Amino acid sequence: MATMELTKVLRFSAAHRLMSPALSRVENRRLYGACVRGHGHNYALEATVRGVVDADGMVMDAAALEQAMQTVVDLVDHRDLSRDVPALAGTVTTGENLVATFYRMIDRALPPGRLVRVAVVETENNRFEYEATGEAP
Amino acid sequence: MATMELTKVLRFSAAHRLMSPALSRVENRRLYGACVRGHGHNYALEATVRGVVDADGMVMDAAALEQAMQTVVDLVDHRDLSRDVPALAGTVTTGENLVATFYRMIDRALPPGRLVRVAVVETENNRFEYEATGEAP
């Protein structure tokens, strides 16, 4: 009985800026650098499920995983993450915070215990990843 | 003493279709979607070995790993995986089942305990991965 992982990748294009309301303009600039200015990315969203391969040769229905991810993409694609996405309101849109939010959304849409990892890739040089540890991110 | 991983990647182009003889046409279509039709991919096969770095600066002879993987590629490259590959006869050629089969073939060709992970990448959006857990997949 093989324990296998399936990873799917979806892409979206969004704007964001890093600015914390708890910090002064100078502190924001020192902390987040050029990212305090409005800019954007072609993001990749990767989600991984794990499980035993069933009689149909699958870890889980890949269409169900894609649907759970697409729900996230529909909320963020061609949006400004720092202004126009209610699920991210009050969140500084760092890659880390995006991953945590997306993990919770995808996890809720899947059978318990299947989702093991979510990653957000901002550019080919920046990757953020959360791996399940038994507690919510 | 460093414990290190080496991953090699080989590529092949193959046709396949997902259709289980145990299921009706309607059930196959519901389960596998458009994949019930004959289609194909440029696949990537990734294999990872782990070990202590020896005096020559290597985890293991990379040529031996490549040779073990090439044996698999020679069986599947420019083939229809669902009809023309004896090693896959009777197997629904999902990514999960391909990984399990390829893992066993590569593992047998290497010294025991060296192979730790095999992945099959169907498209840039679909990745299947098996990680060794002490039992055969």
Next chain:
Amino acid sequence: MATMELTKVLRFSAAHRLMSPALSRVENRRLYGACVRGHGHNYALEATVRGVVDADGMVMDAAALEQAMQTVVDLVDHRDLSRDVPALAGTVTTGENLVATFYRMIDRALPPGRLVRVAVVETENNRFEYEATGEAP
């Protein structure tokens, strides 16, 4: 007045084999090599239109170009090009013949004179391209 080009890329996964009914098995094998066997690819379809940039800042409506290309993709995605696509019946499915067929289909769906180039990319090592010269391919 700028003359500009816009290129869009769509992807599809398909099976094919190269075998000419006009040739013997031996001749086919000598001519097409391993491609006489059923195999497949993740193809990219690229189409380029050219024109003057209009007052809206566009060469042409990108959605119209995408729609014309999608019509092609709907016919070939998750299909066996050598057996299941009526538009390719009687055609040896070389990259060259695919490009010529796809060019004619996309060109018919666009305003006259806008399409200037179509390419089919079989693998990262094989690219086929047709550039308009005033006569149909």
Next chain:
Amino acid sequence: MATMELTKVLRFSAAHRLMSPALSRVENRRLYGACVRGHGHNYALEATVRGVVDADGMVMDAAALEQAMQTVVDLVDHRDLSRDVPALAGTVTTGENLVATFYRMIDRALPPGRLVRVAVVETENNRFEYEATGEAP
């Protein structure tokens, strides 16, 4: 005497939205689709120069080309192209308009007649390209 082309690529991340002040909200939405909303991309900027290979084996000083391109990138990287870039004020930030603007800026910074082509790649599926024709874009 070889006539050769050299192409350099630089990357930047920026936000933008497509909205023409000359059009109503409904017309903008119909024309530009989801791009009327603020979003962003990891852009690639490609510039090509052509010339005879000199005694040093170069078409032109690659550092000079890179410097001319970097001047553009410094203006647009980590910016909102539709609000924060004076050189783009009053311009709908379609790929076509970006290319035309960037072409003029790079061309002015190079010896006359060397720049032959500039491309802006928005995503792996959208490419905009201007090729010199003897007149300014």
Next chain:
Amino acid sequence: MATMELTKVLRFSAAHRLMSPALSRVENRRLYGACVRGHGHNYALEATVRGVVDADGMVMDAAALEQAMQTVVDLVDHRDLSRDVPALAGTVTTGENLVATFYRMIDRALPPGRLVRVAVVETENNRFEYEATGEAP
């Protein structure tokens, strides 16, 4: 409290050759194959840190990670790794040995316990990776 990973990637171009002074010419050739000859790569250097996401939404200051990696890149970029880099003197420049050296250099430049993984990618087909195990590589 999420435990998150951040991975950054930097690139450099370097020459190297694999030749052990402890071995004869014939033995080197048998062991390292064509790599005994001087050649080179566009390398990617990947470094991953892990931690709890802080109030600013970050695992750690990404600029500090990049600075630690840049120190390595400054030593090796546009160099011959087998002759011109003091930090690698006496080391056969296999991917495994490069990773071990780079891991120690980056680890020393970061707060203790944050660095968890370093990878060196030689080509799209060869990847070397060291994951922290509590002892130095």
Next chain:
Amino acid sequence: MATMELTKVLRFSAAHRLMSPALSRVENRRLYGACVRGHGHNYALEATVRGVVDADGMVMDAAALEQAMQTVVDLVDHRDLSRDVPALAGTVTTGENLVATFYRMIDRALPPGRLVRVAVVETENNRFEYEATGEAP
């Protein structure tokens, strides 16, 4: 009768350095920058042929094109281009000079008039390309 282009891509890994014997050390350094030091790349070699599509659906025998390119790759792969390749002796190994040399070698190995373009890609940010104009490069 379609006129079509076929492009094949092969890859090789090589070392090089840019240093002209006609120049002083200071002049070399000013002209070629960091490239005066020994370094290396994963190069891509692209060659394009053009022609009418024949009855077999091909512009030309793709295996013949690949063989002509492989002859070049065999001379340069896992070599130091600036020291170990007789065909490049006396040549400063800029991308421009590499393309010119490779073009002549591939052109000689093909039927006259078929080769129309050769490119050498040093990194994802540097591309050198020669297009046939009726005279040798």
